[in-house]
Amino acid sequence: MPNLVEIRDLHFAYGDRPILSGLEMDFPRGKVIAVMGGSGSGKTTILRLIGGQLAPSRGSIAVNGAAIDFDDTPALYRMRRNMGMLFQHGALFTDLTVFENVAFPLREHSDLPDELLRDLVLMKLQAVGLRNAAQLKPAEISGGMARRVALARAVALDPQLIMYDEPFAGLDPISMGVTANLIRRLNDALGSTSILVSHDVHESFSIADYVYFLSQGRIVAHGTPQQMQASDDPYVKQFVHAEADGPVPFHYPGRSLAEDLGLGARS
Numbered sequence: 360m361p362n363l364v365e366i367r368d369l370h371f372a373y374g375d376r377p378i379l380s381g382l383e384m385d386f387p388r389g390k391v392i393a394v395m396g397g398s399g400s401g402k403t404t405i406l407r408l409i410g411g412q413l414a415p416s417r418g419s420i421a422v423n424g425a426a427i428d429f430d431d432t433p434a435l436y437r438m439r440r441n442m443g444m445l446f447q448h449g450a451l452f453t454d455l456t457v458f459e460n461v462a463f464p465l466r467e468h469s470d471l472p473d474e475l476l477r478d479l480v481l482m483k484l485q486a487v488g489l490r491n492a493a494q495l496k497p498a499e500i501s502g503g504m505a506r507r508v509a510l511a512r513a514v515a516l517d518p519q520l521i522m523y524d525e526p527f528a529g530l531d532p533i534s535m536g537v538t539a540n541l542i543r544r545l546n547d548a549l550g551s552t553s554i555l556v557s558h559d560v561h562e563s564f565s566i567a568d569y570v571y572f573l574s575q576g577r578i579v580a581h582g583t584p585q586q587m588q589a590s591d592d593p594y595v596k597q598f599v600h601a602e603a604d605g606p607v608p609f610h611y612p613g614r615s616l617a618e619d620l621g622l623g624a625r626s
């Protein structure tokens with residue numbers, strides 16, 4: 360089966376507020392797939408659904424060919440063990456060293472002897488260029504380095520699927536490029552599949568094999584970064600060229616300003 364994750368006719372609502380409507384998405388094995396879209400379009404919600412933290416109101420999500428059963432907690436737990444997640448606000452444990460931060464998931468999920476655990480942690484830190492920072496505390500490293508430690512922690516268990524939520528947020532341009540390259544390199548070295556949620560067109564396009572554009576809970580365009588660059592679709596053009604005016608809504612949906620100001624149509 361070529362796709363590690365398949366989403367079919369996926370609908371999701373928070374209460375009575377629809378967030379995702381009829382999504383169809385494929386995440387082929389070994390690939391880096393970017394999910395892009397405006398603020399509040401539902402990108403993080405998709406990651407939380409794939410991670411089994413939220414259940415769809417309709418439709419299905421299959422991982423490794425099996426539909427996720429959202430009522431089967433032990434199965435969800437087993438599935439999550441194969442997933443690495445780097446969340447937007449996924450901070451490091453400030454009291455633990457860099458080494459212990461990366462060791463944390465290994466200690467939680469395995470019974471490895473100390474020596475083997477040490478080697479595995481050092482290999483992950485080597486992969487992100489921070490083996491020599493193993494004994495530092497998060498307060499002693501830069502923001503870009505902290506993001507790399509979080510990356511090493513996300514891949515500590517050699518996950519099949521790695522999900523990144525805004526991995527470039529708050530990084531300087533050099534750290535952004537380093538992080539993007541690392542995401543690609545780790546994906547290829549581990550033979551995993553990566554889902555990258557990001558606003559950053561340049562970095563995402565530089566490493567993604569395929570891109571989905573989401574607007575107001577719907578997929579409005581998808582294709583390779585090259586196809587997206589060349590697209591005439593007004594939404595894609597606005598997003599790719601960071602234009603202020605276009606179909607991407609700026610306002611949180613709801614009542615119009617005229618309604619709020621009591622300026623409804625007068626008879």
Ligand SMILES: Nc1ncnc2c1ncn2[C@@H]1O[C@H](COP(=O)(O)OP(=O)(O)OP(=O)(O)O)[C@@H](O)[C@H]1O
Pocket residue numbers: 373378396397398399400401402403404405
């Ligand atoms: N726990 C929640 N309860 C109710 N509404 C929520 C909750 N979490 C998110 N939402 C709403 O769902 C919508 C989609 O949120 P989501 O975080 O998936 O968007 P996003 O595309 O990741 O946005 P951003 O890029 O700004 O992080 C938003 O309008 C948000 O206000």
